[in-house]
Amino acid sequence: MSSRGRSGGGKSSGRTTGRQTTVRVRTAKSRSNSSARWLQRQLNDPYVAEAQKRGYRSRAAFKLLQLDEKFHFFKKGMRVVDLGAAPGGWIQVALERIGKEGRVVGIDLLPVDPVPGSQIIVGDFLDADAPQRLVDLLGGPANAVLSDMAASSTGHANTDHLRIMTLAEVALDFAEDVLAPDGFFLCKVLQGGSEKELLDRLRKSFAKVRHVKPPASRSDSAELYVLATGFRGKPTTSGSEG
Incomplete structure (x- = not known):
């Protein structure tokens, strides 16, 4: 029954910051088209990057x-x-x-x-x-x-x-x-x-x-x-x- 995701002190904003370079993922023999699309979406998701930057455990x-x-x-x-x-x-x-x-x-x-x-x-x-x-x-x-x-x-x-x-x-x-x-x-x-x-x-x-x-x-x-x-x-x- 789980699905999801502290930054430093103070009141955090829900806005993302900075710019990203688009990452393209090739489909490997061991990776399906759907998993490749999921991985590419994760790599290019600004909220995923911002969560990592702020120390949150997930983009959620x-x-x-x-x-x-x-x-x-x-x-x-x-x-x-x-x-x-x-x-x-x-x-x-x-x-x-x-x-x-x-x-x-x-x-x-x-x-x-x-x-x-x-x-x-x-x-x-x-x-x-x-x-x-x-x-x-x-x-x-x-x-x-x-x-x-x-x-x-x-x-x-x-x-x-x-x-x-x-x-x-x-x-x-x-x-x-x-x-x-x-x-x-x-x-x-x-x-x-x-x-x-x-x-x-x-x-x-x-x-x-x-x-x-x-x-x-x-x-x-x-x-x-x-x-x-x-x-x-x-x-x-x-x-x-x-």
């Missing part, structure tokens, strides 16, 4: 930076949970934004190299005891739940869309269990036709729900982020069975 760090620069959802002293935290780039950004008085806890199925100032545990956030474990580590309810998770691609667009939407829905289940009042939820989704149920749920639990696409999100990618702010509490079911 710039997505979170750019979203916060636009919507200003991070505040000093916040308690933040990062679901599917590997490789740790979003944790790095969150730490920069909330300051030393805040707390960040990440969870991932895979081991993640430590990020100073945070706590990262290996485990499944779907485990029954995971919400309480993370709240205990935070020292109280979370002010933010982040998810940049993406299921492994099958190459079938409808299947991939359903899989990532399922991840988003279970991430929301988790968020509703751990968020403090007025907290926010930021989660990756894909453009498609089966988002209505998720959006309907979000609008019941949060004051405002937006679809956002940061500049660092590749233009040819179907990924979007849903940003839900002003948590009002988990909806209660009404009515009786009979």
